[in-house]
Amino acid sequence: MNARIPIGRRPRQRRWEGTGACQICDESIPTKPIPSNYKTVSKPVPTFAAAIAIKDGMLQKGACNI
Numbered sequence: 001m002n003a004r005i006p007i008g009r010r011p012r013q014r015r016w017e018g019t020g021a022c023q024i025c026d027e028s029i030p031t032k033p034i035p036s037n038y039k040t041v042s043k044p045v046p047t048f049a050a051a052i053a054i055k056d057g058m059l060q061k062g063a064c065n066i
Contacts, residue, residue, distance in 0.1 A: 010044035011051035015064060022064035024051045 014025045017037040027040070041058070045051050058064040 010046060011048055012040050012044050013042035013051065013054055013058065014038045015041045015058075020065035022055055022058055022066065024048070024055060 011024045011026055014023045015021070015038060016023070017039070022041070023038075025040075027044075041063075042051075042054050045054065055064065
């Protein structure tokens with residue numbers, strides 16, 4: 001499934017400090033996660049499949065551990 005996601009709800013990559021774990025997230029939710037020791041490391045993308053492709057590339061480069 002590769003449906004387009006509405007603008008404002010587009011996924012991004014978040015990389016957690018300390019663990020190096022990367023997570024696909026939707027930053028349209030107005031609250032910050034706890035703990036807040038992360039960085040957003042990608043621009044918004046139009047589909048979930050595109051977000052998976054970015055995460056896969058980061059895993060292959062060693063930029064993410066999980």
